[in-house]
Amino acid sequence: xxxVQKFGGSSVSDAEHILRVANRIVQTxxxxxQVVAVVSAMGDxxxxxxxxxxxxxxxxxxxxMDILLTAGERISMSLLAMAINELGVxxxxxxxxxAGIETTEKYGRAHISGVVPDxxxxxxxxxxxxVVAGFQGVHRKTNDVTTLGRGGSDTTAVAIxxxxxxxxxxIYSDVDGVFTADPRVVKTARKMKAVTYEEMLExxxxxxxxxxxxxVEYARRFGVKIHVRSSFSDNEGTFICDEHEVGRxxxxxxxxxxxxxxxxxxxSESMISxxxxxxxxxxxxxxxxxxAKHGINVDMIVQNIxxxxxxxxxxxFTLPQSQAELGARTLLEVSRxxxxxxxxxxxxxxxxxxxxxxxxxxxxxxxxxxxxLNDAGVNVEMISTSEIRISVVVSLDDLDRAVKALHTAFELxxxxxxxxxxxxxxx
Amino acid sequence: xxxVQKFGGSSVSDAEHILRVANRIVQTxxxxxQVVAVVSAMGDxxxxxxxxxxxxxxxxxxxxMDILLTAGERISMSLLAMAINELGVxxxxxxxxxAGIETTEKYGRAHISGVVPDxxxxxxxxxxxxVVAGFQGVHRKTNDVTTLGRGGSDTTAVAIxxxxxxxxxxIYSDVDGVFTADPRVVKTARKMKAVTYEEMLExxxxxxxxxxxxxVEYARRFGVKIHVRSSFSDNEGTFICDEHEVGRxxxxxxxxxxxxxxxxxxxSESMISxxxxxxxxxxxxxxxxxxAKHGINVDMIVQNIxxxxxxxxxxxFTLPQSQAELGARTLLEVSRxxxxxxxxxxxxxxxxxxxxxxxxxxxxxxxxxxxxLNDAGVNVEMISTSEIRISVVVSLDDLDRAVKALHTAFELxxxxxxxxxxxxxxx
Numbered sequence: 001x002x003x004v005q006k007f008g009g010s011s012v013s014d015a016e017h018i019l020r021v022a023n024r025i026v027q028t029x030x031x032x033x034q035v036v037a038v039v040s041a042m043g044d045x046x047x048x049x050x051x052x053x054x055x056x057x058x059x060x061x062x063x064x065m066d067i068l069l070t071a072g073e074r075i076s077m078s079l080l081a082m083a084i085n086e087l088g089v090x091x092x093x094x095x096x097x098x099a100g101i102e103t104t105e106k107y108g109r110a111h112i113s114g115v116v117p118d119x120x121x122x123x124x125x126x127x128x129x130x131v132v133a134g135f136q137g138v139h140r141k142t143n144d145v146t147t148l149g150r151g152g153s154d155t156t157a158v159a160i161x162x163x164x165x166x167x168x169x170x171i172y173s174d175v176d177g178v179f180t181a182d183p184r185v186v187k188t189a190r191k192m193k194a195v196t197y198e199e200m201l202e203x204x205x206x207x208x209x210x211x212x213x214x215x216v217e218y219a220r221r222f223g224v225k226i227h228v229r230s231s232f233s234d235n236e237g238t239f240i241c242d243e244h245e246v247g248r249x250x251x252x253x254x255x256x257x258x259x260x261x262x263x264x265x266x267x268s269e270s271m272i273s274x275x276x277x278x279x280x281x282x283x284x285x286x287x288x289x290x291x292a293k294h295g296i297n298v299d300m301i302v303q304n305i306x307x308x309x310x311x312x313x314x315x316x317f318t319l320p321q322s323q324a325e326l327g328a329r330t331l332l333e334v335s336r337x338x339x340x341x342x343x344x345x346x347x348x349x350x351x352x353x354x355x356x357x358x359x360x361x362x363x364x365x366x367x368x369x370x371x372x373l374n375d376a377g378v379n380v381e382m383i384s385t386s387e388i389r390i391s392v393v394v395s396l397d398d399l400d401r402a403v404k405a406l407h408t409a410f411e412l413x414x415x416x417x418x419x420x421x422x423x424x425x426x427x
Numbered sequence: 428x429x430x431v432q433k434f435g436g437s438s439v440s441d442a443e444h445i446l447r448v449a450n451r452i453v454q455t456x457x458x459x460x461q462v463v464a465v466v467s468a469m470g471d472x473x474x475x476x477x478x479x480x481x482x483x484x485x486x487x488x489x490x491x492m493d494i495l496l497t498a499g500e501r502i503s504m505s506l507l508a509m510a511i512n513e514l515g516v517x518x519x520x521x522x523x524x525x526a527g528i529e530t531t532e533k534y535g536r537a538h539i540s541g542v543v544p545d546x547x548x549x550x551x552x553x554x555x556x557x558v559v560a561g562f563q564g565v566h567r568k569t570n571d572v573t574t575l576g577r578g579g580s581d582t583t584a585v586a587i588x589x590x591x592x593x594x595x596x597x598i599y600s601d602v603d604g605v606f607t608a609d610p611r612v613v614k615t616a617r618k619m620k621a622v623t624y625e626e627m628l629e630x631x632x633x634x635x636x637x638x639x640x641x642x643v644e645y646a647r648r649f650g651v652k653i654h655v656r657s658s659f660s661d662n663e664g665t666f667i668c669d670e671h672e673v674g675r676x677x678x679x680x681x682x683x684x685x686x687x688x689x690x691x692x693x694x695s696e697s698m699i700s701x702x703x704x705x706x707x708x709x710x711x712x713x714x715x716x717x718x719a720k721h722g723i724n725v726d727m728i729v730q731n732i733x734x735x736x737x738x739x740x741x742x743x744f745t746l747p748q749s750q751a752e753l754g755a756r757t758l759l760e761v762s763r764x765x766x767x768x769x770x771x772x773x774x775x776x777x778x779x780x781x782x783x784x785x786x787x788x789x790x791x792x793x794x795x796x797x798x799x800l801n802d803a804g805v806n807v808e809m810i811s812t813s814e815i816r817i818s819v820v821v822s823l824d825d826l827d828r829a830v831k832a833l834h835t836a837f838e839l840x841x842x843x844x845x846x847x848x849x850x851x852x853x854x
Contacts, residue, residue: 050500055442056506056511064512064520068505071498075476078495079483086484093491098570119570143525144548196822336493 001167002124003028006038006134006157008173010314011231012076013043020174021231022083025129025215029089034124036164037091038134038157039080041072062107066136066147070096071135073153073230079132090128090241096136096144103137109149110137112156112218115163118341125162132160152210155216158215162222170227171211176417177228177237178203178210180262186402188413194239194249196357199261202389206353216240254359256332259358259365265403266351267301270324271382272331273316275413276306284315287334293328296323300351300384300391313342316382318351318393349381350399353391354406360387372409378402428594430549433561433584435600438598438658439503440470448509448599448658453555455621457514461540462552463591464518465561465584466507468499488535493563493574497523500560500580508558508655517555517808521546523563526571528583536576537564539583539645542590548555551591559587578639585642594645598638601658604664605630605637607689612827615840621666621676621690621782626688629816632738632778634693670784686785686792687837692830693778694823696726697751698809699758700743700771703733714761721757723750727778727811727818741766743809745778745820765845776808777826781833782819787814799836805829 005025012018021037026084049068053060060068077093083093094333094369096103123130134153137146148155154171176199181189193280195203204213210228220227226246229237239249250257277283291298299318304352306312320329328345335343359365369390373380378401382393392404407413432452441447448464455462467624484820487495504520511518526754527543546754550557565571581598583825588596597838603628604615606750622630624647631640635774637655648652652672656664677684704710718725726745746754755772786792796817800807805828809820818844821829834840 015479018483048605052442052506053504053509056445057512059507061512064505064508067520067522068509074494074498074501075479078491079479081491082487082495083483084478085488093494101483107693141577310540 001032001269002034002036002164002168002173004036004038004157004161004164004169005042005310006153006169006171007040007080007231008153008171009040009043009046010174011172012039012080015079018042018076018079020088022087024079024231025084025091025236026087026089027053029129030099030239036120036124036130036132036160036166036238037080038132038153038160039073039076040134040153041069041149042079063144066107069147070133070136070145076137077133081379082131084129084131089154090126091118091131091144092123092128093131093133095133096156097143098140099130099132099160099326103133103135103146103148103160105139105142105146107146110139110146112148112159115159117163120160120164127309128372132156133211140168151215154211154416155218156216158219158222158226160222160223162218166224168227168246168369170229172229172231173210174232175228176208176230176233177260177402178208178234178240179405180237181403182208182227183336185186185265186263186407186413190412190414192238193207193236193253193255194241194246194315195244195261197240198357198388199357200240201263202353202355202386203264206264206389206391207268207351214303246357255336257358258356259362260354261381262355262412263397263403263406263410264355266353267399268321269315269318269349269351270321270347271318271346271393272324272326272327273314273342274331274335275314275344276312276341276344277341278339279311279313286338287331290330290334290338292319292326296327296330300382302384304384315388318382319346319348349393350396350401350402351391351393352399352406353389354410357388359389366390368409369406372405376401376405378405400406429463429591429598430593431463431465431584431588431801432627433580433594433596433598434467434472434507434658435580436467436473438599439466439507442506444504444514446471446510449507450515451658452511452518453516455512456556462554463547463551463557463559463593464507464589465512465559465580465587466500466503467561467580469503469506470497472499472502491569494532494572496574497560497572499562500562504558504560507722508556510554510686511558512796514606518558519546519550519551519555520558520560523559523583524565524570526557526587528559528564529567529588530572530573531563532566532569532571534573537566537573539586540587542775544587544590546770547587547591559583562792564832565831576708578642581638581642582645585649585651585653588651589645593651598655598731599658600637601657601659602637602654602655603660603662604655605635605667606688608834609635609692610829612692613690613828613834613840616786617833617841619665620680620682621668621673622688623670624672625815626698626782626784627667629782629813630689630691633691633782633816633818634778635689635691635697638666638667645849651783652805660704661678673784682689684785685783686789687781687783687839689782689839690837691780691782692826693780694826695819696745696776696778697747697748698743698745698773698776698820699751699754700741700773701758701762702741702769702771703739704742705766706738706740710740710765712744713765714742714758717757717761718754723754723757727820728744729809729811738760745809747775752817775823776820777823777829778818778820779833780816781825781837782816784815786816793817795836799832803832
């Protein structure tokens, strides 16, 4: 098999961890596989580099920031290649540029525009391991170094797996896989055997931190099978693949594909409401045009008949807490042009999502969803749905209780004898 | 003027130092100059990276070691570019590869084979400062990253100055310039205004640590004027240039070009002697062939009639202390093939050199040299000379005394009212 293995910063935090990762790679090679290893910067290196830059300037040029941050992966990749060589297997490290990771010129959050993995293939053909710096690429036209932004190293791994038509892309971190809910909130959460790309996308968009949205999107587009697993154990983790493959994996394990795959929650958003808008066409366009101009990332949007002013409507939306003040200021300006509807900013909210590919073909899911919340005494402030997801905004104080209630109502709780491993405590 | 400014690791050891260096560059630009800044890794970064690698392996592949070590300059160069931008002047940083520093493939001590400074020139033409990572380059054919070894960043600076036909290459460090002797040994040592390339080469080869030999050689080959000065003061340092230019500088300052430029010493060598060699042709060739095969760097060599065995000869040579044991083992093997001459290894030696371009045209220098040593009661064990240098090996215990005696005998001591600044204590 041709396997891409990606190791996050906590898996390579010091020399000892790097040797442990090298050992896993060497075992994989000795089992008869070809391996490309993608690696993040060691532990806190990236934060330390950012800290250095802030000691010099509040507004670093993004080109310089990118080349600064890529130093971290240069260090971890060469050390990992040394460690693999030390264990008797040939390994060569490659920067993003050397690995042929070509990107757009958008510093800080460049997109991969192409992968030319000639040197990786040459290394594999010669029986060696290719170690690739994650998170970075090169803009061919300028020959300038770029970074891929959040989840960048995962995306590097998936992009290389796609370019090489690898059998699987293993993403190693300090968690054991994807769970039916955050085990820190729901003690009875279970590790899933497999989820579809669509479910994982909804999970990621709904607050699950396991994989970045873009990485899953890339994998879906190119049909890359992802295996999320822990670098601290040999346990199988969670496969992310297409519906057909999920079915195959569940069948292999004598399991039925579940209707609901999990519950996700997100407490990092705020909610802004505009109350008493004139009910004329183009109002929403006007509002979200202004919001977009200020670079604000809107998540859920709900519009309905105003609760407080008859003949008028209300619009509410959620946005990252970090942009909440900017959002409120922007909306107050817009409000002046729109005859002064009230602007409310609410920080004390949480988002709760139920995700499952089986929702499409199973009526009655939403009824069960809302009655479970009702029984738990949770009041719903906003609702939004997709084919395979129901999301609601509730009071932050109710969030954990609501997550548990849904997890139980949809029979996701683990049976007693099933061990749940979470965090770096495995094996 | 087009000025290349090179800053060593101690000049950019933290954010505060980097901002100070940025300020100096900005002042140079505001005075109407174009500036290319070449920068080493911050403070102890390189040592820390080496330390990390030794935690992983005793014998890292040299290719991986090189890419590891180049991370340090990536960090310092981008931070320096940020700092210059922060002070209101445009600056862009370039890796060795981006700056067009092309090298041979000899990892760890690559030689610069060419400089293609297109991006540097473009930056200068646009009114900006180009910040270049020292010590590193790229092997074009493989696109692999190389390092230049000891004195690498100085060589980068001189190579760029040559390629751009710069007016001067300023090398900043924590010393004020080149002195007539090591001020830690000779309190009355004076800073020289100017020395010729040839004198500087002899000084470097004789133990002066200011500049690496290869950097001075490169400068001489391409006629690059070097200005060695302190990053902690605005004082003029020492110019290194051709004889004509040295004459011009001295005349400008109303000074006569000195016959002797300085005294250098080196206590890092050992001496090996072979006593009682058969006096037949090809013996020396045989010996130094074996020595070269073991990668031993021989410095001084002296052969003469054996003191102890008549009809035979002795050969002595000096070599780095770090290679002394290897050298002795090698010579013992050779001795067996040559009828068993005795092999002596002596660690307690020091080398002492008097250097001056004026030696060529001034008879009587060596007479004065040896009588000064004699007056000081210093016994000489080996002698070697060039057109502009006399070197002797003496007992290590006599070394400092011998340096002082020569410094005084050749009237190099500073006059009372001349301030000598050495080390990072200036302004």
